[in-house]
Amino acid sequence: MTASIAVILPAAGRSTRFSGREKKPFVSLDGRPVWLRAAELFWSRDDVTKLYLVVAPEDREMFRTRFAHLIAFANAEVVDGGTERCDSVANALARIPEDVPFVAVHDAVRPLTPHILIDTVFAAAQRHGAAIPALAVTDTLKQVEHQRITSTVSRQGLFQAQTPQVFRRDWLVQAYAQRSQLSEPITDDAQLVEAAGHPVMIVPGSPLNFKITTPEDLELAEAVIKLRATKKSASRLGFHDEAQW
């Protein structure tokens, strides 16, 4: 298989909602930093050219000092982040060589993405030009003002977007070049590619592919890792489970 997908891992946010002593990409998740667990999902894949780790300028020295051996091992390039997530992605996108046909953008704080999800979204993007994992909304949605419900919103056709989001590099570059034309806040990369007029397909997301946003999410991620270890031991003993953990 020829390597054809560059992977951007944005880790340059402020972790405001996490409110921990450390920023969430750098905290330990069952013994290994969150960003490393996300990076490991990609670095040994034959179809990945290189990882681009985006880190806030104020974290650059800490990151290089603490993780130098891992950065080298992962063949990763460290890129400076920007004010918004899309500024961070733009900085990394500018570093990707023109002969790389596809780019995947994966939040450095989604460390539990199942491998089968990555296989599926990579294949869909290569087939259609752009693809993202998404989960159908299952709860009832309420519009609220000042803690009072003003209406119930139909969830028909509504999905929650996850990462990795994978695009033809030329589409993503074009979409980013036009981003100043958007008046609404940009919360994911697909939004820009959609606005540029390109079709973006969805593949089934996974509840396990959640984004660590709050301290409770970190606890949940730790529980999932322990459950995976238990299931692995059970499987070695001959007990099989069809679920993709």
Ligand SMILES: Nc1ccn([C@@H]2O[C@H](COP(=O)(O)OP(=O)(O)OP(=O)(O)O)[C@@H](O)[C@H]2O)c(=O)n1
């Ligand atoms: N300027 C930014 C903002 C976000 N991110 C990254 O984008 C991912 C998803 O963002 P989010 O979960 O919102 O992280 P934060 O912006 O750090 O969170 P918060 O809004 O709570 O501050 C994270 O890996 C985050 O580090 C980034 O690289 N650059």
Ligand SMILES: C[C@](O)(CO)[C@H](O)COP(=O)(O)O
């Ligand atoms: C990119 C993303 O993870 C897709 O769900 C999400 O939009 C990031 O949003 P945030 O506001 O940066 O948490």
